[in-house]
Amino acid sequence: MEKILDVTDLHVTFTTYGGTVQAVRGVSFHLNKGETLAIVGESGCGKSVTSNAIMRLIPSPPGKISNGTILFKGKDLSKLSEKKMRAIRGVDISMIFQDPMTALNPTLTIGTQLIEGLKQHQNVSDAEAKEKALEMLNLVGIPNPAERMKQFPHQFSGGMRQRIVIATALICEPELLIADEPTTALDVTIQAQILELFEKIQDVTGVSIILITHDLGVVAKLADRIAVMYAGKIIETGTKRDIFYNPQHPYTKGLLNSVPRLDAKGKLQPIDGTPPDLFSPPAGCPFTPRCPFAMEVCNKVYPDSSKLSDSHTVDCWLQDVRAKQLVTTTVTKQ
Ligand SMILES: Nc1ncnc2c1ncn2[C@@H]1O[C@H](COP(=O)(O)OP(=O)(O)O)[C@@H](O)[C@H]1O
Numbered sequence: 408m409e410k411i412l413d414v415t416d417l418h419v420t421f422t423t424y425g426g427t428v429q430a431v432r433g434v435s436f437h438l439n440k441g442e443t444l445a446i447v448g449e450s451g452c453g454k455s456v457t458s459n460a461i462m463r464l465i466p467s468p469p470g471k472i473s474n475g476t477i478l479f480k481g482k483d484l485s486k487l488s489e490k491k492m493r494a495i496r497g498v499d500i501s502m503i504f505q506d507p508m509t510a511l512n513p514t515l516t517i518g519t520q521l522i523e524g525l526k527q528h529q530n531v532s533d534a535e536a537k538e539k540a541l542e543m544l545n546l547v548g549i550p551n552p553a554e555r556m557k558q559f560p561h562q563f564s565g566g567m568r569q570r571i572v573i574a575t576a577l578i579c580e581p582e583l584l585i586a587d588e589p590t591t592a593l594d595v596t597i598q599a600q601i602l603e604l605f606e607k608i609q610d611v612t613g614v615s616i617i618l619i620t621h622d623l624g625v626v627a628k629l630a631d632r633i634a635v636m637y638a639g640k641i642i643e644t645g646t647k648r649d650i651f652y653n654p655q656h657p658y659t660k661g662l663l664n665s666v667p668r669l670d671a672k673g674k675l676q677p678i679d680g681t682p683p684d685l686f687s688p689p690a691g692c693p694f695t696p697r698c699p700f701a702m703e704v705c706n707k708v709y710p711d712s713s714k715l716s717d718s719h720t721v722d723c724w725l726q727d728v729r730a731k732q733l734v735t736t737t738v739t740k741q
C-alpha cells in the first residue's frame with residue numbers, strides 16, 4: 408500500500424512565560440492512500456497541534472516543530488519554505504476545523520468563497536470555477552446549489568454550513584483531508600449525516616482522510632485505522648477491529664468503557680483523574696497515575712512500543728514478558 412503521509416518522531420513545543428509546553432512528544436504514524444485514520448484522545452492531548460504541524464500552522468513563536476519528519480508523498484513538509492508550503496495548503500492538503508462559522512467569511516456569498524478559493528490556486532475561467540463550485544455543493548448535499556450560491560453563511564443552518572466548509576476544502580481536489588473535530592459543534596443527528604458525507608466523499612474522490620476527534624463513537628463508522636493519543640504521545644494504534652475488539656492499553660480500554668453503546672449492559676465508566684501537566688511531563692508512562700494496573704516501573708521509564716501484529720502497536724509495560732508473568736501469577740493466586 409502506498410503511504411501518502413508518514414510522520415516520524417514529531418515533537419512540538421510552545422515556549423510560554425510559564426515554561427515550555429511539550430504538546431507533542433515523539434509522535435509517529437502513517438496514512439495509506441485512500442484510507443481514513445482517526446486520531447482519538449481527550450481534550451489537550453495534542454491532536455490539533457499534531458494536525459496543525461502537518462499543515463505547518465503552528466504559530467511560531469511561541470510554537471516550534473522541534474524534531475521529526477512529516478513526509479507527504481515523500482517530501483518532508485517540516486523542512487519546506489513557507490512559500491512552498493502555501494502552494495500545498497488548500498491544494499494538496501486541506502483542513503476542516505471544528506467551528507464552521509470561523510472557517511467562512513460572513514461578508515461574502517458562499518458562491519464567491521468557493522469560486523475565489525479555486526481561482527486563488529488554479530488558472531480557471533469564471534465559468535469553469537462556477538461549474539466546479541456547483542459540482543462541489545452537489546457533492547456535499549446542498550439542495551438548489553445555484554440559488555444557494557448567492558446566499559451568505561448566516562443564511563444556512565450549522566450542519567449546512569459545515570457541508571459548505573467541506574465543499575471549500577475539497578474544491579481544489581486535495582489528496583489529503585484533515586478534519587479536526589468536524590462534527591463536535593453539531594447536533595447528534597447532524598453529526599451522523601456529516602460522517603456519512605465523509606464516507607461518500609471518500610468513495611467519490613478517493614481522498615485520504617485524517618479524522619481527529621475526542622469521541623471514539625464518531626470513529627466507529629468511519630475509520631480504517633485508529634491512533635489513540637495521550638499526553639502528547641500515541642499510546643496505541645491499530646485497525647478499527649484491533650482497537651474496538653482487542654484494546655490493550657488501559658487508557659484505550661478506559662476510553663471504550665466511556666463510550667455509550669447500544670449493546671452495553673453495564674454503566675458508562677468515566678476514567679478517573681486528569682492527564683499530566685505538559686509543562687513537565689513525567690519520564691514514565693503519562694497514564695500511570697490513572698492506570699488501574701500501574702506497576703513501579705511505569706512511573707519511571709516510558710515503555711517501548713510492542714508490536715502485537717502487523718497492524719497493532721501499543722506502548723505499555725503490561726506487554727513486557729515479565730509483567731505478563733506477574734499478572735498471570737496474581738490471577739492464579741485468587
Ligand atoms: N499556542 C499555544 N501556546 C501554548 N500552548 C499551546 C498552544 N497551542 C496548544 N497548546 C498546548 O498544547 C497541548 C495540546 O493542545 P491541542 O493539540 O490543542 O489539544 P487537543 O488534543 O485538544 O486538540 C495543550 O496542553 C495546549 O494547552
Ligand SMILES: [Mg+2]
Nearest residue numbers: 454455456587
Ligand atoms: Mg483540538
